[in-house]
Every structure is written in structure tokens, then in C-alpha cells.
Amino acid sequence: MIERENKHTILILGASGFLGGALYKELCSYFRTFGTYNISNRALEKNKHFFQYNFEEDDIYEILEIVKPTIIISALRGDFSKQVLLHQHLAEYVFIEKIKLIFLSSANVFDAYSKYPSYELDKTYSNSIFGHFKIKIENMLLRLPKKQIVIIRLPMVFGAQSPRIQEILHFLKAKEPIEVFPNLVMNVSSDSKMTQQIHYIINRNKSGVFHLGSEDLVHHDDFIKEIIASYDLEQKAIFKQVYTTNDERYLAVLPKFNKLPKHLQLKSEDILSDLKL
Numbered sequence: 640m641i642e643r644e645n646k647h648t649i650l651i652l653g654a655s656g657f658l659g660g661a662l663y664k665e666l667c668s669y670f671r672t673f674g675t676y677n678i679s680n681r682a683l684e685k686n687k688h689f690f691q692y693n694f695e696e697d698d699i700y701e702i703l704e705i706v707k708p709t710i711i712i713s714a715l716r717g718d719f720s721k722q723v724l725l726h727q728h729l730a731e732y733v734f735i736e737k738i739k740l741i742f743l744s745s746a747n748v749f750d751a752y753s754k755y756p757s758y759e760l761d762k763t764y765s766n767s768i769f770g771h772f773k774i775k776i777e778n779m780l781l782r783l784p785k786k787q788i789v790i791i792r793l794p795m796v797f798g799a800q801s802p803r804i805q806e807i808l809h810f811l812k813a814k815e816p817i818e819v820f821p822n823l824v825m826n827v828s829s830d831s832k833m834t835q836q837i838h839y840i841i842n843r844n845k846s847g848v849f850h851l852g853s854e855d856l857v858h859h860d861d862f863i864k865e866i867i868a869s870y871d872l873e874q875k876a877i878f879k880q881v882y883t884t885n886d887e888r889y890l891a892v893l894p895k896f897n898k899l900p901k902h903l904q905l906k907s908e909d910i911l912s913d914l915k916l
């Protein structure tokens with residue numbers, strides 16, 4: 640039996656999603672963990688630790704009052720302006736209750752810088768609507784006391800059950816082309832490593848901005864081709880090469896200041912070897 644570390648009650652917003660679900664699985668044996676889902680789901684309806692919640696319609700305070708979390712993890716997707724409003728409410732609650740908020744952000748907060756990888760303290764700069772939206776929430780949270788905030792900037796996250804890999808397998812089966820971006824230089828992550836990293840951040844009571852990507856950089860097209868090769872399906876693949884610029888473009892988040900211990904760092908090849916298992 641795993642002994643619960645009773646010090647925290649965790650609420651994961653978006654626990655029915657890819658990353659929220661992986662975090663729920665990782666944390667639920669160690670902490671009192673609750674989660675939300677949006678689309679009706681029979682299995683989750685019966686689970687007393689899950690609440691149906693739609694940030695476009697429902698008030699989050701009701702769930703906060705029931706759960707009384709000491710840590711909220713935000714792992715949502717959906718309408719940008721409604722998400723901004725929700726995070727304004729969360730920021731107020733976190734400040735008043737002196738609890739912690741962990742926000743899953745994205746390497747896209749740097750997508751207007753194309754020539755270099757980005758580090759934790761670099762100024763965010765985006766030319767995409769998605770990047771702007773993530774920056775808006777990050778900036779709102781960065782006004783809170785530093786100890787109460789964790790901003791996790793993630794590159795593309797892969798894993799056997801990840802929507803990205805499921806989509807590739809679907810295209811292979813349907814004999815449809817798979818989009819690759821030959822000029823995109825990026826780092827990558829996996830759901831299994833990301834959940835261990837966040838578990839460590841919670842256990843050690845860390846705060847601030849974390850760049851949770853692989854130590855090495857890969858070209859998008861090479862990495863996708865290696866994923867397909869790890870399933871021995873390279874003969875079946877048709878690619879559509881998409882060039883967004885003439886030059887190489889970096890979308891990589893590397894750590895310089897908030898480094899995690901060696902066993903929690905990852906290389907892109909670790910993700911490929913996990914897929915071969």
C-alpha cells in the first residue's frame with residue numbers, strides 16, 4: 640500500500656484530458672486528488688472524485704468550496720477569452736486562500752523568436768493567437784506571490800496514448816498524408832516524464848517557471864519519422880511537407896535556472912524507446 644502524503648488536496652481542471660488524466664493517475668495514490676471533466680462520461684459520473692464542469696457556463700467557486708484544494712492544476716483547452724476569465728477568478732482565489740496554482744503553458748509563448756531556443760527568464764514573445772492567450776494568463780499569474788505559482792512550459796508532448804501519436808496511427812491506417820514541418824527545430828516531452836516532473840515539483844514545494852522539454856533538439860520531420868519507424872510502419876507512411884519559413888525555426892524550451900535532477904530530465908530518444916516497449 641502506498642502511504643498517502645496527506646499534506647495536499649489537489650484539484651485538476653481538465654482531468655479527463657490527455658495531460659490532466661495522466662497527472663490524475665500519477666498523483667491520486669499520493670494525495671487527495673479531484674478532477675473535472677466537461678463532456679458527459681459515464682465512468683467519471685460515478686467517480687466521486689470527479690466533477691462535471693464547463694468553464695463556459697459554470698461557476699468554479701462551487702467546486703472550489705467543496706474540494707478546498709491546496710493545489711489547483713490547470714490543464715484545460717477551449718475558448719480563449721473564457722479561459723482568461725476563469726484564470727482571473729482562480730488567481731483571486733489562490734491569492735486569498737494562500738494556495739498554489741500550477742498552470743500548463745506552452746513553448747508557443749516564444750513562437751515569435753525563431754532563431755534560438757528559449758530559457759525560463761526570456762521575455763515571452765508570440766505572433767500566434769494561441770501564444771498570446773497563454774502569455775496573457777502567464778502574466779496574470781506572474782503578478783501573484785512567486786511561491787504560489789508554477790508555470791510549466793511544455794513543448795509537444797508524446798506518449799503511446801497521446802492524441803498526436805493516435806492521429807499518426809490513424810493516418811497510417813487510412814493511407815492519408817501526415818503533416819511534417821522540416822524547418823521546425825524543437826524539443827519534446829512525454830506524458831510519463833512530465834507527470835513525474837510535476838510530482839517532484841509538488842513534493843519539493845517548488846515554484847516559478849519550469850521548462851520541461853528534452854535536453855536535445857530534434858527536427859519535427861525526423862522525429863515523426865522515427866516515431867513511425869518505432870512501430871515498424873515506415874513503409875506505409877505518406878508525408879506532406881509543410882514549410883512555414885525558408886529558414887530553420889526554433890520552438891524549444893530549455894531549462895537554465897530551474898533545472899530538475901538528472902533522473903527527471905529526458906532525451907528525445909527516451910520517448911522513442913518507451914514507444915518500442
Ligand SMILES: NC(=O)c1ccc[n+]([C@@H]2O[C@H](COP(=O)([O-])OP(=O)(O)OC[C@H]3O[C@@H](n4cnc5c(N)ncnc54)[C@H](OP(=O)(O)O)[C@@H]3O)[C@@H](O)[C@H]2O)c1
Nearest residue numbers: 653655656657658677678693694714715716717743793796
Ligand atoms: N498535449 C500537448 O502536447 C501540450 C503541449 C503544450 C502545452 N499543452 C497544454 O496542456 C494543457 C492540456 O493539454 P491536453 O493536450 O491534455 O488537452 P486535452 O487532451 O484536449 O484536454 C483538455 C481538457 O480540457 C477540458 N475542457 C475542454 N473544454 C472545456 C470547457 N469548455 N470547460 C471545461 N473543461 C473543458 C476537456 O474536457 P473533456 O475531456 O470533457 O472534453 C479536457 O479535460 C493545455 O492547456 C495545453 O495548452 C499541451
